[in-house]
Amino acid sequence: MNFDWNYLFSLALYPDFWRATALVAWLGVLTWVIGTVLGFLLALARQSSLRPVRWFAKTYIWLFRSLPLLVLLIFVYNLPQFMPALGPVLSVPFWAGLIALVVSETAYLAEIHRAGLIAVDPGQHEAAHALGVRPVGKYRHIILPQAVRVALPSLGNEFITIVKLTSLVSVISLAEILLVGQRLYTRNFMVLETLVAVSFYYVLVVSVFTFFLSRLEGRLDISRMTGAEIAIPAANAPIGATSNQRRIGEEIVVELAHVDKSFGDKRALADVSLKVRKGEVLSIIGPSGSGKTTLIRTINALQDIDKGRITLDGNDWITADAKGYRMVPDFHDRVTCLGMVFQSFNLFPHMTALQNVTFGPRYHGNRDRQAVRAVAMSHLARVGLAAHANKYPHQLSGGQKQRVAIARALAMDPEIMLFDEPTSALDPELVGEVLQVIEGLASEGMTMVIVTHEMRFVSRISNRVVMMENGYVVVDMTAEELEKSPADSRIQKFMRQS
């Protein structure tokens, strides 16, 4: 028996195949889009802190990944036998097929999204928190764009799987590509020729969508973003003065009272009490693991506490007692007065330097785009990066990234800046440029708390130094007291050794 090429080529124009191809494409796209949205919600539910929500998501994923699609299809199609009210919808093969596919695929797509969500650096959540971004805004502007980029290749792959799975919908009589082919070869027995045509139409659908998805992937690829086309907006004059404006007032900006925090058996903070006055530059030093980072992170609630009280401008801010851990209700609005700079920068990788700096003010309701951009440019100029405003973080050096992070915190017009080991992740040659910016801020009178291992910098810039050991504040002295302290004192010895 010869392979009938003429018959095969005639199938390229067979209208039923084209109708079935459109149907498969439509069913595939609808399943993928609905499943992608529901899958994302399910992935979020899987990570929820609420146990019943987490349990529901886990059970759903377990159940519908275990069930064969064929079983589900037949089940959904026959559901009207028990629920006649569903008849008008479920007795239509397209809708029954769509529902079964969505129910099944949502479970797989949720796991793909979960992988995307897990891949987003935890520092991104922390940076959002420090900028006072609420959960919905955080997921919308920061986490989702990054998670989708990671998940997109797998999401695209799942689309191909869905297209192929649509062939199963033929069991409930949907006239999709395979069923059209089956109807043909059961009449003319040209099985191979018909199946080659069937394959062609599936490959066509998959190829068209693969093309569009790979274009989308390319557009979302952060490493390919250059931002070169965006015009650099005009800057206001650099903010900040160069003269020494440091004045230490009596006003207490932040106060920690009897703060305790343990991680299991490890007491990271032990009855810590501390006051930061307006205009003061307070450096926190101490050996590794002494509790410095934990301490600074408690101030803006990046770290909860077991016991104690933290006040901001003399008002309640954070409290932990027998009733539990509590932040003030308007925490997200007020946390912006605490500018936070992280050891690992935590810039938003999908935003340019300028967008990183404008994000906070725009999120918090400043609608004057031009004014926000101009102020942001001034902050970038202040840290010496106006010329790099349109670069993405991956195009910047470590020192430049950290300076953008400083500009981002400054854009919220903070009352106090918190620096958590701002130079620890930098190559030695890049440390100086960041310290210079911090020194500039100090000379402008900015209130700052700095956790650092840079002892020469501590001596130069601080007007108070706190030393920690095993969670305890063991030394708390002014710069003058430090200067006069004996060479064999605990702090002097530590500073010499570090």
Ligand SMILES: Nc1ncnc2c1ncn2[C@@H]1O[C@H](COP(=O)(O)OP(=O)(O)OP(=O)(O)O)[C@@H](O)[C@H]1O
């Ligand atoms: N999330 C956590 N889970 C468990 N233990 C933690 C956690 N965070 C901190 N610790 C522990 O608490 C102690 C204090 O840690 P912290 O990071 O505050 O120290 P540090 O003085 O900042 O150290 P380094 O200078 O090395 O950064 C350490 O023993 C650390 O292992």
